[in-house]
Amino acid sequence: MTERILVIDDKENICKLLSAHLNGEGYQVDIAPDGEQGVAMFDSGMYDLVITDVKMPGMDGLGVLRRIKDRSPDTVVVMITAFADMDDAIAAMKMGAFDYLKKPFKLEEIQATVEKALETRRLLQENRRLRQEVEQKYSFENILARSKPMQDVFTRIERVAAASSSVLITGETGTGKELVARAIHYNSLRKTAPFVVVNCGAIPVTLIESELFGHVRGAFTDAIATKPGRFEDAHGGTLFLDEIGELDISVQGKLLRALQEGEVSRIGEARTRKVDVRVICATNRNLEQEILKGGFRKDLFYRVNVVPIALPPLRDRAEDIPLLLNHFLSSFTAQHNRGEMQFGPNAMARLLSYSWPGNVRELMNVVERCVLMSENPVISEPDLPAEILAAPRPAADGAPVEPLLGEEGKVRAVVPADEVSLKRAMDQAAEVIEPELIRRALLAASGNKDRAAAILDISRRSLFYKLKQYGLN
Numbered sequence: 001m002t003e004r005i006l007v008i009d010d011k012e013n014i015c016k017l018l019s020a021h022l023n024g025e026g027y028q029v030d031i032a033p034d035g036e037q038g039v040a041m042f043d044s045g046m047y048d049l050v051i052t053d054v055k056m057p058g059m060d061g062l063g064v065l066r067r068i069k070d071r072s073p074d075t076v077v078v079m080i081t082a083f084a085d086m087d088d089a090i091a092a093m094k095m096g097a098f099d100y101l102k103k104p105f106k107l108e109e110i111q112a113t114v115e116k117a118l119e120t121r122r123l124l125q126e127n128r129r130l131r132q133e134v135e136q137k138y139s140f141e142n143i144l145a146r147s148k149p150m151q152d153v154f155t156r157i158e159r160v161a162a163a164s165s166s167v168l169i170t171g172e173t174g175t176g177k178e179l180v181a182r183a184i185h186y187n188s189l190r191k192t193a194p195f196v197v198v199n200c201g202a203i204p205v206t207l208i209e210s211e212l213f214g215h216v217r218g219a220f221t222d223a224i225a226t227k228p229g230r231f232e233d234a235h236g237g238t239l240f241l242d243e244i245g246e247l248d249i250s251v252q253g254k255l256l257r258a259l260q261e262g263e264v265s266r267i268g269e270a271r272t273r274k275v276d277v278r279v280i281c282a283t284n285r286n287l288e289q290e291i292l293k294g295g296f297r298k299d300l301f302y303r304v305n306v307v308p309i310a311l312p313p314l315r316d317r318a319e320d321i322p323l324l325l326n327h328f329l330s331s332f333t334a335q336h337n338r339g340e341m342q343f344g345p346n347a348m349a350r351l352l353s354y355s356w357p358g359n360v361r362e363l364m365n366v367v368e369r370c371v372l373m374s375e376n377p378v379i380s381e382p383d384l385p386a387e388i389l390a391a392p393r394p395a396a397d398g399a400p401v402e403p404l405l406g407e408e409g410k411v412r413a414v415v416p417a418d419e420v421s422l423k424r425a426m427d428q429a430a431e432v433i434e435p436e437l438i439r440r441a442l443l444a445a446s447g448n449k450d451r452a453a454a455i456l457d458i459s460r461r462s463l464f465y466k467l468k469q470y471g472l473n
Helices: 012-024 035-044 061-071 083-095 107-137 148-161 177-186 205-213 249-261 287-293 298-304 318-335 345-353 359-373 386-390 422-444 449-456 460-470
Strands: 004-008 028-032 049-053 076-081 099-102 167-170 195-199 238-242 278-283 307-310
Touching: 004 012, 004 035, 012 028, 012 107, 028 035, 035 049, 035 061, 049 061, 049 107, 061 076, 061 083, 076 083, 076 107, 083 099, 099 107, 148 177, 148 307, 167 177, 177 195, 177 238, 177 278, 205 249, 249 298, 287 298, 318 345, 318 359, 318 449, 345 386, 345 422, 345 449, 422 449, 422 460, 449 460
Parallel strands: 004 028, 004 049, 049 076, 076 099, 167 278, 167 307, 195 238, 238 278
Antiparallel strands: none
């Protein structure tokens, strides 16, 4: 798409010169003889770049700049000025002008400035687009869950997002702690500032202090250059300390001071630096037990645990499993160009009855493996990973559970020979089939009604109604 440039100058020769040259370079150029007309033209047709003189009768270049930036912050504005107007040019730069050109100028100088200005605009637009994609990706609506435990988590996230209080996210590995931390950040007032991640368990104890707080050149043997820490990198935004339970006790005191005072000092430097950072921590450890063992400071725990958010393991929110399975199946089939695929009933029953010790992360990996390894569009039991096929599926009475809708043990409904009403025949068949399928689902789910409802693909409320209807306990 041809980029549009608006030239505003009360000197007709300047307008014609710039128009002829820039049109020749492939741009679409319009000209305006004064500020008022230039702003009117800008309002009626948006431009990528505006080149305006500073000194003009009526609305001057600073007025034009102000009006354009109010309407379209991404539009780049270049000022043309005489040497005597340098104070106005400096004022324009402070107001958001991209650059200024001094008269008399060379056409090569104009061309270089225009190219640089339009490239800056393209980068701004790309950055804005990527930021919008990130914000959408980490919106609450894109965290897949409909179970009550996760709805409670969403409620807490929404309440805490707008604040700047410290948050401690707890949960087993793979439950999505970083996803929740990002959702908090990208739904907060800090969303345009950095989100900085530090994995406290992946950095050696000898380096973690430098990583968090930075160092000056010569502070230690390998400090060949001054380096700011992650607190400074996250200034104005959010610092996510993943696996904070792994943080060595020797560093915890300095972290506590940084949180209390809002300031840090680099290793080897006496001065302190103010930082405005929201800290979100995550751990799969029980920090209260770590306190009793002497591995975690009690005062630091109280500082980071202002708002606790506990993420339930996947096995405790069974009704979310079909939702996640189908979402990742759709995602990976598109990613790997496999066409439409689905889980067969026996494979789905196996997946729903599995305990998922690795939680959502394990589920995602299993689905991708099935998409890659299955030769058919319907993923069957043999396509499942060995660890799922080997996992026990105990029934309430200890007997093995038969495959849901297996080839053997089919449920049969007998219709009387004199019955001719389709509706009555279907009702009679349902009275035989529904109780048997409910029994099978309860066996597959080891009596867990939430999981049984997910296997049956009905709501928990519907399951309880049918249990009462058929007298099943």
